[in-house]
Amino acid sequence: MKINHMIPIIKNTFLQKGFVLVVAAFTLQSCFVAKEYSKPIITETESLYRTENLPSDSISMAAISWKTLFTDTYLQQYVDEGLQNNMDIRIAVQQIVAANAYAKQGKLGYLPSVNIGANVIHQELSKNSQFGSFLTNTSTDQFDITANLTWEADLWGKIRSNSRATQALYLQSVAGHQVVKTQLISSIATTYYTILALDAQLEITKKSIETRKTGVETIKALKVAGFTNQVAVDQNIAQYNNARSLEVDLEVALFKAENTLCILLGKTPQQLHRNNLETQIINTQIKLGIPSKLLSNRPDLVAAEYGLINAFELTNVAKSNFYPAFRLTASGGFQSLELDKLFSANSLFTNIISGLTQPIFNQRRLKTQKEVAIAQQQQALLKFKKTLLIAGTEVSNALFVFNAENRKFKFLNNEVEALRKAEKNSEELLKNGYANYLDLLTARQSALSTEIKVIDSQLQQLLTVVNLYKALGGGLK
Numbered sequence: 001m002k003i004n005h006m007i008p009i010i011k012n013t014f015l016q017k018g019f020v021l022v023v024a025a026f027t028l029q030s031c032f033v034a035k036e037y038s039k040p041i042i043t044e045t046e047s048l049y050r051t052e053n054l055p056s057d058s059i060s061m062a063a064i065s066w067k068t069l070f071t072d073t074y075l076q077q078y079v080d081e082g083l084q085n086n087m088d089i090r091i092a093v094q095q096i097v098a099a100n101a102y103a104k105q106g107k108l109g110y111l112p113s114v115n116i117g118a119n120v121i122h123q124e125l126s127k128n129s130q131f132g133s134f135l136t137n138t139s140t141d142q143f144d145i146t147a148n149l150t151w152e153a154d155l156w157g158k159i160r161s162n163s164r165a166t167q168a169l170y171l172q173s174v175a176g177h178q179v180v181k182t183q184l185i186s187s188i189a190t191t192y193y194t195i196l197a198l199d200a201q202l203e204i205t206k207k208s209i210e211t212r213k214t215g216v217e218t219i220k221a222l223k224v225a226g227f228t229n230q231v232a233v234d235q236n237i238a239q240y241n242n243a244r245s246l247e248v249d250l251e252v253a254l255f256k257a258e259n260t261l262c263i264l265l266g267k268t269p270q271q272l273h274r275n276n277l278e279t280q281i282i283n284t285q286i287k288l289g290i291p292s293k294l295l296s297n298r299p300d301l302v303a304a305e306y307g308l309i310n311a312f313e314l315t316n317v318a319k320s321n322f323y324p325a326f327r328l329t330a331s332g333g334f335q336s337l338e339l340d341k342l343f344s345a346n347s348l349f350t351n352i353i354s355g356l357t358q359p360i361f362n363q364r365r366l367k368t369q370k371e372v373a374i375a376q377q378q379q380a381l382l383k384f385k386k387t388l389l390i391a392g393t394e395v396s397n398a399l400f401v402f403n404a405e406n407r408k409f410k411f412l413n414n415e416v417e418a419l420r421k422a423e424k425n426s427e428e429l430l431k432n433g434y435a436n437y438l439d440l441l442t443a444r445q446s447a448l449s450t451e452i453k454v455i456d457s458q459l460q461q462l463l464t465v466v467n468l469y470k471a472l473g474g475g476l477k
Helices: 012-028 043-047 073-085 087-107 158-224 230-265 291-297 299-320 365-431 437-471
Strands: 113-124 139-152 325-336 348-357
Touching (some): 073 087, 073 158, 073 230, 087 158, 158 230, 158 437, 230 437, 291 365, 299 365, 365 437
Antiparallel strands (some): 113 139, 139 325, 325 348
């Protein structure tokens, strides 16, 4: 028995018309209304760094690995540990996984949607109805297994633009992961160096406490000898306790800094091993590279541009919705009133529908979508430019502070040296009755404060290098 006797005959004229529509659909695919994305022209890069010595070399210190920049073995260990275990890094990885799933879906937008299902329909007709009055059996059962296919031709580039939009979102999430990575490396280095600076300040404070303790004993002996009075003793005791109070503050700050570093490393609070501040040397030459290199080096700028690409492609999608859509719908399978005859050749059926649909009136929905998409594209462009300006400001600030701290450090060292001499001389003069105890207290207090400032200046020099490295987009290698 031949199958074409059992399938409803489709007229040749219908096949011809359907074939013409399909050919026309594929032919029109080259007539895209979707525009191609082009990188925006950014004039702000010309004076981005606010410096008279504009770099002409394209090589930037961002190109070196963080393992080369940071020579401290403990710091290297902590950065590596943080990149493996930090919670923000792990969250960003999951965001990449989610965005990748959408990107894969977007790439398959050209393919048809196919589904299959099985149904059982039981129907009871009223005996007083138009059809029920003529039938002896008003109860019927129908069984079917039906496959449905739906396909839309990408006449105007809507599917292509949507695919590119999802791909841009995926790449934006990858760049976002890199943003988190650079921020994490910077945060770990900053916190580690801060801990070393607090260690050094605490050590100096403890030495000062011992000196002031000895000073209290000395001033008491001078009082007994009649060279000074109780006021001098009380003020020396006050200065001693002031140093002890500073010691407590430094211990609290150190405790919190260690806990902060533990959070960055993704582990519970604990004491951490480290070297000392004096061993921290950064030999990397400060190179900015030309300002335009920021566009490719800084992951936040890369992410911002992918956000712009996504908004651009979604604008293409919104515009293409105004044009007619060609859709092909087909269904087929087995249908029978009797279950045992369901898979019989006589139970086969097919339906094919093709056509063009032109939107005419839809309560302004399409126009609203287009206007919103254009506005969001402009927002994305402004965010991109703002991110660029922030990046340039961060580089400019870090470079200026780095040079300033180098100059400041020399002055502070000279100040400490002079104050230590003044302290020593004041103490000798006081013992011999030629100086006032207030001179010694002032010199001692000023010397401690300045030594702490020197350590802070050393810290700031290290941090400005870290900030400059991050601002230029370093940390990706």
